Amino acid sequence: MFCKNCGNELSDRAVACPKCGEPTTEKKVINPYAPQPKDKTLAWLLWFFLAGFGAHRFYFGHTGMGILYIVLTLTSFLVIPAIVLLILWIIDATKINTWVMESYPKN
Ligand SMILES: [Zn+2]
Secondary structure, three states, rough: EEOOOOOOOOOOOOOOOOOOOOEEEOOOOOOOOOOOOOHHHHHHHHHHHHHHHHHHHHHOOOOOOOHHHHHHOOOHOOOHHHHHHHHHHHHHHHHHHHHHHHOOOOO
């Protein structure tokens, strides 16, 4: 961030500008446990190239669905799992942008 008084570049944890003494009013609450915003491009790449491994589902923390994707891929020779997989894959395409938005902090 930058000092709003003099424009000096500041550390994100600075409470005041070392150059002019202006306090940084925008105090960031750093929560190490806060979920990290997801990268939209990466999510789409995972969805496109690694969907058979449920990679995009694991990326969004949907472990159960990720495992289901792997199971469906491993059983896709039975045809029906392959069809289910294809349907899920298409449905996920309509949801990825929403999941990315939801991964951003609410404030
Ligand atoms: Zn300053």
